[in-house]
Amino acid sequence: MQISARADYAVRAMLELAAAPRTVTAQALADAQGLPHKFLEAILGDLRRAGLVRSLRGAEGGYRLARPAEDIAVGDVIRAVDGPLAGVRGMRPEQASYEGVAANLQTVWVATRAAVRGVLDETSLADVVSGKLSPHLRRLVNSPQAWEPR
Numbered sequence: 001m002q003i004s005a006r007a008d009y010a011v012r013a014m015l016e017l018a019a020a021p022r023t024v025t026a027q028a029l030a031d032a033q034g035l036p037h038k039f040l041e042a043i044l045g046d047l048r049r050a051g052l053v054r055s056l057r058g059a060e061g062g063y064r065l066a067r068p069a070e071d072i073a074v075g076d077v078i079r080a081v082d083g084p085l086a087g088v089r090g091m092r093p094e095q096a097s098y099e100g101v102a103a104n105l106q107t108v109w110v111a112t113r114a115a116v117r118g119v120l121d122e123t124s125l126a127d128v129v130s131g132k133l134s135p136h137l138r139r140l141v142n143s144p145q146a147w148e149p150r
Contacts, residue, residue: 001086001116003078009035010043010081011074017053018069018125023062043081050080069129075120085120086113 012033017024026044030037044063047053054066065072075085086109088096093109119137127133140146 001112004082006039006043006081007078009033009040010047011077013040013043014047014052014065014072014077014125015129017063017065018072018129020064023056023060023064025062029063046081047077050076052076052080065125069126070124072125073121074123074125074128075117077125078120085116 012035013029016029016032026041027037029035029044030040044053044055048055048063051066052072053063055061055063078085084092086093088109093106093113096106096109098105119140122134123137
């Protein structure tokens, strides 16, 4: 799975909002994470349209989460800016069909999506901010192979 810069920036901005006690400006979010301001503004627009953030105008204006950080999964953020978590040639895995020796490949793609969902949809912004990650996630990262590049 490839995490785009757009998704990475979106999750980082959402984590800043999850940790913030008040509304935060786009510039402050960009500065806190070292993100390009204009690019972040476009990302925040996508997050607003997805109902994940609210924007407020005025002297106290900026952005805040639209619902509690416990109720927003990392997967929600990625979908808001990049679309589905796993795709096959622009289709959802269950829409792909194969013949012959590749007939079972669809099952592999669906299982891949399920594994990605098992991490990204089960991890909330609050989990990441607090560091209280699920036992499933801890088991995955405690495997020596998890940290080895291939």
